[in-house]
Amino acid sequence: MNNLNVYEGENSVLDFLNPEKGMIPPLVEIPDALNPYRKDGVRIYAKLMNMTPLGNVKSFPAVNMLHNLKDQKDVHTIVENSSGNTVFSLAVVGRLLGISNTKAFVSHEVSSGKLQLLRVLGIQPIINEEPICPDPEDKESGIYKAKIKGKQKGWFNPGQYDNKFNPQSHYKWTGPQIWEQTHGDIDVFCTGLGTTGTMVGIGSYLKEKNPRIKNIGVVRQPNNPVPGVRTSNLLTQIAFNWQGIVDATEEVGTVDSFKFSLELCRHGLLVGPSSGFALNGLLQYLAKAKHKNIRCVFICADSPLPYLNEYFEYLDETAFPTIENANLLINKPNDTHQRVEKTNHLDWGIAVEDAFSKIYKEPKDRIWQLVKQNNEVHSTDKIVLLDVRTPEEYLDAHAPNSINIDHITALSKIKHLSESYKEKEVYVICRSGKRSDLVTTALREEGITAYNINGGMIEWSQKNYPRWRPEICNTSLK
Numbered sequence: 210m211n212n213l214n215v216y217e218g219e220n221s222v223l224d225f226l227n228p229e230k231g232m233i234p235p236l237v238e239i240p241d242a243l244n245p246y247r248k249d250g251v252r253i254y255a256k257l258m259n260m261t262p263l264g265n266v267k268s269f270p271a272v273n274m275l276h277n278l279k280d281q282k283d284v285h286t287i288v289e290n291s292s293g294n295t296v297f298s299l300a301v302v303g304r305l306l307g308i309s310n311t312k313a314f315v316s317h318e319v320s321s322g323k324l325q326l327l328r329v330l331g332i333q334p335i336i337n338e339e340p341i342c343p344d345p346e347d348k349e350s351g352i353y354k355a356k357i358k359g360k361q362k363g364w365f366n367p368g369q370y371d372n373k374f375n376p377q378s379h380y381k382w383t384g385p386q387i388w389e390q391t392h393g394d395i396d397v398f399c400t401g402l403g404t405t406g407t408m409v410g411i412g413s414y415l416k417e418k419n420p421r422i423k424n425i426g427v428v429r430q431p432n433n434p435v436p437g438v439r440t441s442n443l444l445t446q447i448a449f450n451w452q453g454i455v456d457a458t459e460e461v462g463t464v465d466s467f468k469f470s471l472e473l474c475r476h477g478l479l480v481g482p483s484s485g486f487a488l489n490g491l492l493q494y495l496a497k498a499k500h501k502n503i504r505c506v507f508i509c510a511d512s513p514l515p516y517l518n519e520y521f522e523y524l525d526e527t528a529f530p531t532i533e534n535a536n537l538l539i540n541k542p543n544d545t546h547q548r549v550e551k552t553n554h555l556d557w558g559i560a561v562e563d564a565f566s567k568i569y570k571e572p573k574d575r576i577w578q579l580v581k582q583n584n585e586v587h588s589t590d591k592i593v594l595l596d597v598r599t600p601e602e603y604l605d606a607h608a609p610n611s612i613n614i615d616h617i618t619a620l621s622k623i624k625h626l627s628e629s630y631k632e633k634e635v636y637v638i639c640r641s642g643k644r645s646d647l648v649t650t651a652l653r654e655e656g657i658t659a660y661n662i663n664g665g666m667i668e669w670s671q672k673n674y675p676r677w678r679p680e681i682c683n684t685s686l687k
Contacts, residue, residue: 223305226262228269228382234260236390236506239488240476246495250502253491255473255509256387259480263298265511267369270406271298273378274367275306284365286310288358290351292319292327292334293436294511295369300332308365312358314351318601323515339601345370345446369404371448379410387411387506388418396503399425399491401438401483402458405451407508412454426455427490431678432606432670433462434640437483437510459490462671463641464664467516467523474513482516484509523641523667557649559660561668564636568592568610576609576675586610586675593635595619597648598666602640606676608669616644620651627655635659640666 214232216225224230235257241247258266278284287303289296292315300311312333315324319336327334337351345352352370359366369375387395398415400407405426412424428444429435441458444451469485478484487507495505513520521529532538559567569576570587579586586609588594596603597616607613616639619626635657639645642665652659662669670676 223302226268226272226302226305228261228272228378231262233386233390234258236387237478239473239478243472243476243488245492246500249500251495251500252504253488254391254504254506255478255480255484255488256383256506257478257480257509258383259484259509259512263294263301265294265298266407266508267294267510268298268302269378269382270369270372270375271295271302271367273374273381274369274372275299275302275308277374278365281306281308283363284308285363286312286365288312288314288355288364288366289369290314290337290355291369292316292323293515295367296327296332297330299367300330304331314355316351318599320518322518326515345448369406370446375404375406376410376413376449379407380414381410383407384411384414388415391504391506393418394504395419395422395506397423397425397491397494397505398507399427399487399494399505400508401435401487401490401510402426402428402444402451402455403437403439403483405444405447405449407510408451409449409454411508412451416454423456424454425491425494426451426458427487428458428460429466429486430460430462430670432666432676435461435463435466435482435486436516438486457494459493461486461489461493463523463667464671465489467520468528470513471520471524471528473509478509479512480509481511481513482519483511522643557653557660558642558646558663559636560663561672561674564638564660564662565674567634568594568608568636573674580609580675580677591633593630593633595635595637595645595648596666597637597639597645602666606666606670606678608638608666608674608676611638616648619648623648623651623655627652627657630657633658636662638662638665638669642668 236254237257239253239255244253261268285308287299287308289299291313296313303311312335313327314335314337317336317338324334337354339351347353355366356368358364398412402408408426415422428441429438431440466482466486466489469489470480470482473480473484491505491507568588570589576586588610594608594611596607596611596613597619599615600613603613635652637645637649637659642661642663645665646661649659649661
């Protein structure tokens with residue numbers, strides 16, 4: 210271990226990126242203000258993988274997968290299905306090893322920020338229209354296409370979803386680090402489940418050291434986007450035996466993930482939404498039993514910087530300070546942003562439960578029964594439920610009897626919509642409540658009685674209101 214943190218010579222950067230030669234990522238106890246169980250002797254520590262040289266938890270697997278590539282000198286192109294930390298880390302390490310090209314299959318719903326970051330790092334994005342609930346064996350999935358591309362001469366597909374060197378990196382490096390940093394005094398380990406490599410590697414190592422350690426895996430709630438982690442349904446497609454390692458799972462949604470991340474950042478730990486996700490899952494687990502005098506560790510996978518715009522999409526404006534003298538800003542907002550500034554009108558926002566009672570003729574349990582039996586659901590007369598998400602989001606899960614028109618199209622044809630709905634009440638929904646607020650505002654300006662459903666489909670799903678989902682995804686229905 211290089212205690213002075215100096216790297217020199219021909220392989221200086223490779224040594225810097227090598228977990229065996231660099232500084233150990235910190236283990237930091239979170240402040241008491243974020244730990245409601247501190248009075249009971251419960252200690253909670255954040256393993257800051259955002260403090261690795263490449264700033265993310267995937268850098269360890271990237272190093273391990275590439276260093277264990279047998280025909281490294283014959284490879285000229287890396288190809289992986291990833292729009293974030295994994296391919297970013299592979300590209301950097303690969304270039305230092307002489308692999309000059311990296312290509313990434315990314316979803317057609319990738320954010321512009323992530324897309325531009327890939328290009329900044331010299332990665333060529335290949336946009337792929339992913340099917341709903343993509344299966345690695347589905348020939349239309351980016352995972353499958355990357356695997357086929359990787360069979361070409363001179364190409365390499367690391368395949369983070371089934372490459373044993375993914376979890377092995379955490380078994381070899383991160384697990385021993387945590388054990389040494391806690392001096393073996395650890396009772397609970399918690400992390401989000403995505404490829405599950407982090408859990409399988411660290412969880413296996415810790416269980417071997419002390420079988421009484423509890424491994425807690427956190428999964429995301431259906432229809433609740435959180436970067437890097439999966440729903441229980443999507444985890445069925447993962448090749449690693451995470452089920453044999455995990456003692457309990459907790460389910461966390463989008464809003465709480467970003468909210469807890471925000472609190473961690475404001476208390477000095479600059480970590481992203483999947484970190485807030487893991488902390489929230491750990492606290493949910495601790496709330497279910499009276500734990501005393503135990504030590505817990507959770508993984509912080511990366512920083513908040515790639516996701517800055519999403520904090521403002523998913524969290525209410527009250528979570529952020531106001532901007533004084535905003536009128537002096539040199540770059541004036543465009544019309545869409547001006548609309549955003551005028552939105553969040555309390556007089557036409559409506560809670561999910563209130564909207565549901567207005568829209569449907571029957572109670573929640575009965576609607577769920579009809580949905581699960583694939584029977585027709587009836588809405589109240591003269592009511593329109595307008596879903597303004599993308600067609601792909603709508604197909605993934607949507608409220609019964611909703612009509613899908615994406616918000617850009619809806620805004621461009623607002624006069625036509627207003628003419629069609631002039632005798633009706635319109636309830637507008639999107640993913641988080643921001644896009645739907647734009648459309649609600651525009652409809653109101655045309656004289657339509659319109660209401661924005663607060664919290665959008667995220668809130669709808671969190672409160673378990675009925676939603677149609679494709680047959681392949683039905684295992685997530687409650």
